[in-house]
Amino acid sequence: MxxxxxxxxxxxxxxxxxxxxxxxxxxxxxxxxxxxxxxxxxxxxxxxxxxxxxxxxxxxxxTFHDLKAKGISDYDGSSKEKQAFSGHKTERQVATYDRRIKVVKTISKANESKQKG
Known part of the structure; x- marks a missing residue:
């Protein structure tokens, strides 16, 4: 107590x-x-x-500080949600820590989608 x-x-x-x-x-x-x-x-x-x-x-x-970036990067929420749980004042600060690689469709994947659709 x-x-x-x-x-x-x-x-x-x-x-x-x-x-x-x-x-x-x-x-x-x-x-x-x-x-x-x-x-x-x-x-x-x-x-x-x-x-x-x-x-x-x-x-x-x-480093221990890298764990913060890992947590922010792995979270599947919006940048506003990441800002809320990480305690950052701005979304720009969150973007500094968000190290998730943006996955984009390759040319062959985009062509496959057009051919199927």
Whole structure:
């Protein structure tokens, strides 16, 4: 259970409680519920990626930030929907992260469609 003092804080300040109750405002957090420093997170990310490389034999040459682009690119919604779930203010920002390759019909496919229709 979250302490009354913390509930009244309305999540405006980082979680600094010494006796952690199991809840955190951070999606990715330390064992005590607090946030990671940039260096602390990057160290954990590099170690986890090295272990995954060793276990899978794959290169895994991407950054944690690349996961955001992957999520936006794989989502089958409109750019407005992608903007809403990613938290970007403009569709242009979403377009920066949307790395999905636009599939277009080849000339032979277009001709086949015309011949069938």
């Amino acid at each position: 979250v302490s009354r003092k913390y509930q009244n804080n309305h999540f405006k300040k980082p979680f600094t409680c010494l006796s952690w109750s199991g809840y955190s405002i951070f999606v990715i957090h330390q064992k005590n519920g607090g946030r990671f420093t940039r260096d602390g997170f990057n160290t954990r990310w590099r170690k986890a990626r090295a272990l995954a490389r060793e276990a899978t034999g794959l290169a895994l040459d991407f």
